[in-house]
Amino acid sequence: MQLRLFFRIHFYRIFLNIFMKYLIAFFTILILVSCSESKEQEKFLNVYREILIARDSYLDSIKASKEILKIYTKYGFTAETFKKKYFEYAANHQEFIRMIDSLRQQITREMSIKKSRTQKKDGNKE
Numbered sequence: 001m002q003l004r005l006f007f008r009i010h011f012y013r014i015f016l017n018i019f020m021k022y023l024i025a026f027f028t029i030l031i032l033v034s035c036s037e038s039k040e041q042e043k044f045l046n047v048y049r050e051i052l053i054a055r056d057s058y059l060d061s062i063k064a065s066k067e068i069l070k071i072y073t074k075y076g077f078t079a080e081t082f083k084k085k086y087f088e089y090a091a092n093h094q095e096f097i098r099m100i101d102s103l104r105q106q107i108t109r110e111m112s113i114k115k116s117r118t119q120k121k122d123g124n125k126e
Contacts, residue, residue: 044085045103047075052107 050071058064072082090096 037126040085041073041089041099044089045099047071047077047082048086048100049054049103049107050074052104056111 051068054067054071055064058067062084069079072078089099
């Protein structure tokens with residue numbers, strides 16, 4: 001009876017040890033994938049941010065298009081890969097809307113600050 005109890009306890013210890021190793025490995029992989037995804041999302045948002053600013057900055061669509069191509073190259077995208085990534089994020093509608101709204105608000109704040117600084121500088125020159 002005691003021998004059977006000993007083997008049962010020993011089995012559970014081995015099982016828990018193996019289970020904990022797999023659990024730790026699982027969470028490590030999960031954390032790495034999460035970090036990788038957030039970096040990829042941040043990269044996408046930086047590209048999209050610069051594209052929106054470029055479109056706003058250039059009245060000439062040809063110049064804007066050239067600038068956008070430079071932005072793609074800067075971040076390692078092509079027009080096709082960026083479009084593909086855009087639609088991947090857009091598949092999750094609510095998260096995508098939240099992400100883009102937040103980005104647009106940030107850009108609006110930055111542009112208004114930049115505009116007010118420019119106006120102040122122009123006012124000081126007069």
